[in-house]
Amino acid sequence: MPDLFRRAPAHTSTPWRSLLSVIACCAFVFASAPPMPAQPNNIVPAQIRYDEAGRTFRMDAADVSYIFGVNQSGELQTLYWGKRLRPADSIPEARAEPGSSAFDLPVNATPQEFTGWGGGLVVVPDLKITFPDGNRDLVLHYVSHAIRNNALTIVLKDISRGVFVELEYVIDPETGVLARSACVENRTHEPFTIEQAFAATWNLPGSADYQLRYLTGRWAGEWNLQQSALHPGKVVLESRRGSTGDEVNPWFAIERGSQPDQDVGDVWFGALGWSGSWQINIEEDWARRVRVTGGYTPFDFAYVLAPGQSLETPKFYGGYSSAGIGGASRLLHRFELDSIVPKAPHRRVRPVLYNSWEATGFDVNEANQEALAEKAASIGVERFVMDDGWFGERKDDHAGLGDWYVNPQKFPHGLRPLIDKVHSLGMDFGLWVEPEMVNPDGALYRKHPDWVLNFPGRPRTEGRHQLVLNLARDDVRAYIYGFLDKLLTENDIAFLKWDYNRNWSEPGWPAAPLDEQKEVYVKYVQNLYSILAELREKHPHVEIESCSGGGARVDLGILRLTDEVWPSDNTDPFDRLSIQDGFTYAYSPGLMMAWVTDSPNWMNDRSTSLEYRFLSSMQGGLGIGANLNKWTPDDFATAKKLVAEYKAIRATVQAGALYRLISPQGDSEYSVTESVARDGHEAVVFAFLHSSQQGRPYPRLYMRGLDPDAVYTIQVQVGKLADSSVQRASGDYWMHHGVGVSLRGDFQAAFFTLEREGTQ
């Protein structure tokens, strides 16, 4: 099993050993990481350097420099984070900042990389500990460092106690995205309680003119982009629900300037890789210094560390772009696809899938699924996924969860005949599961009522008639891994849609020792990750989608172990434009599944054409979720043509560079995306109109990201151009003269490509 929760290597436990490691580290003076193999696109390899004289660490990768040093007090002080500096640019040494007055201690004025709560700190700390003797003071100073390949580790230690913190910095050579985390180790002789553990503090350059963006939502209304000016005070983004959540996603972006532009300007961004409760604080002080901290939420948190034990925080990723918020998204997309997801950077394109949920609901059976499979195959679908309803006594959402046997009334011969049929039609087979849940009306719960999160003697609050299994327990972990492994071993399954449909309530773990019960927040997610990792290792061909009542479990932690996500249960193709747009601020379109469903759509009772629905869904991983039994021959013909066209451009849409030509945010009448292929050979444009008003023409579109000197030919797949007299022209022409699209009426859409021919 991959070691996802690697403990930090044992550090030296005595001061003299620590000193030796400092001396040993001096050998790293200006040591660079070994050169990376030749990179495409002239990527300059990452470099990590240590300047012994200034006790300064400098990391350079892609367009980013990140610099910090050890100041005269022994604190680790941020010196610079932003656009890549010249190699010869020298940075002033770290010097603790004096406070502005006797009331303002240097410890709060100095931008530190990682702080313990102690020594008069009043800003948000990264680490807060209560020791058994009642002491709660923690002051962390530099001890040693090491540089290996693209990773830098720094060891901090409390000024008197054996609390060691190993900070890890890994910089991605292609994007300059840094992954930061902390590992806290108890080298005292008694247990202590961690009450707050964050991964890192990110200090931004001083500015009084920052705009914050983050993503909020709810079921069927996820991924709303929020924007507000930063002022002195604190903004807290958080989930307390036990999982990532959709009320806020663990992502932020901060732009300098009051009128941020999509593709111009300085942007700092970050995202947490954690699928449990989390917190990100964006804190600005009176001097307009901005610091961002994040990790496990301290709310209801306590983790007891025995001597010799350690706790690792989630990773907190951070990046910088000088190409506006659009550039920040493109860096994140690339980082996710090339460094985060399984099989990165060589994962396959997302297959076109069919999903049964909106067609048959819980009422699945062998005959109706085979009938749908035949129709799906006829339009070019590559993966047939049977959703909820196939197991236990599942007739609706009152029963079945936890009882993972194939329902004998619905599938008298097991899943085999359906899977064989799907294969014979040239598709692979996927199945819905919701492993972490149990319905009280079911055999598993009757046998193991103690397996759910609960507080003894208190009600067990149900959500969607289900309770949350306590995955922190080893027996629950073994049960879940066991049934999934059996399912995948006995059946030829290529894909699991892994659902998770409620929040925690009564998060008790009565079977654990009293002082360890709150560790449920960490251990649950660790076990979830370890199950996913172990399944993937044993069944390497199986792909997994993360779904949580729509898009409530999307983060860079779950994405290390899953191949795609379901962003929202809302499949209204118009609503989807802004949902999908919001999603792409933090996550790649190549991770996002989008289904074509029935019209009128159940969400808003809105009617749209099949072409409009397809074009909306073709901006991500394409799926079909409609009831194909209701389709006309014309519908099948339209679908077949568009599925084929999608397959021709999907690599560009899923892995290319996304430009938001017109954002649907803020009740815009329009929405236009352009995706440019990684090798630049084509650009794909989808344009949408909500409703024509007062005869206004559709806005002219100015392409971005093309090679100005290359020649591109325009080809319109759906819709028509306002003027089709020019079909071949330079990148400069398409970017500056632009394209007129003729869209009029209500819920209209167009789709065209620009194919590069050669260089003028």
Ligand code: DGJ
């Ligand atoms: C919630 C998911 O988001 C839906 O797509 C569907 O799978 C249902 N659960 C099934 O219960």
